[in-house]
Structures are given as structure tokens and as C-alpha cells.
Amino acid sequence: MKFELATHLSPEEVIQKAEDYYREKTGLQVQERGDNRLEYSGAIGVAKIEAYRDHGHTAVHVETDRGVGYDVTDVTLRFLYSIPHV
Numbered sequence: 001m002k003f004e005l006a007t008h009l010s011p012e013e014v015i016q017k018a019e020d021y022y023r024e025k026t027g028l029q030v031q032e033r034g035d036n037r038l039e040y041s042g043a044i045g046v047a048k049i050e051a052y053r054d055h056g057h058t059a060v061h062v063e064t065d066r067g068v069g070y071d072v073t074d075v076t077l078r079f080l081y082s083i084p085h086v
Contacts (some may be wrong), residue, residue, distance in 0.1 A: 001073050003062045011036040011051035011058050014083065015086040018049050021079045028072070045072030057086050 007014065018038055022028050028040035028047065041061040046065040051058050062080060064073045 001064050001067060003076070003080055004056075005080055005083065006057045007060060007083050008086060009058055009083065011053060012057055014051035014060055015049070017083060018079060021082060022047075022075075025078070026072075026075050028075075040072075042072075043048050044075065047072050047076045 006056075009017070015036055015038060019030075022030075022038075024045050026040070026042065026044070028042035028044065030038060030047075031041045032039040036052055037048070039049075040047045044066075048063045050061045060080070062076055062082065064071075064076050066073050
């Protein structure tokens with residue numbers, strides 16, 4: 001599933017919040033880390049997070065490999081709800 005939101009946080013702040021959230025709330029492990037992007041995977045699925053500046057705010061794009069349910073998608077939606085939206 002794919003999700004997108006806009007925030008006033010910087011891309012670096014979004015990625016730091018993602019690292020903190022996924023470390024504290026999930027058993028997922030970082031599989032890939034790049035400039036303003038992360039990929040996590042584990043028993044509950046895969047999540048890819050990307051943040052970049054766009055028209056005066058930060059666009060956050062997230063993709064998971066599963067549908068809604070108590071899995072990586074549910075955890076990822078909870079993460080997105082924790083970010084202040086524009």
C-alpha cells in the first residue's frame with residue numbers, strides 16, 4: 001500500500017522520527033538507509049519511507065508490502081499519524 005502526506009518537519013526530522021518510532025514500536029530491522037530514505041523489513045512485512053522538500057513543505061511517501069491489518073501497514077499508519085500534517 002502507498003501513503004503520502006505533507007508536513008512542516010524537515011526531511012531529516014521525518015527520517016529521525018521514523019528511526020525512533022520503528023526502533024521503539026516494531027521488531028523491524030533497517031535493510032537500507034540513504035539520503036532521506038529508509039527501508040525496514042521483518043516478520044510483519046516491509047516498509048519504505050522517503051522524505052523530501054516540495055513546494056515549501058516536506059513530502060513523505062511510504063510504501064508497504066501488505067494490506068491493512070495488524071502488520072507493517074498498521075504500524076506504518078500509526079507512524080504517519082504521529083507526524084504533524086500540513
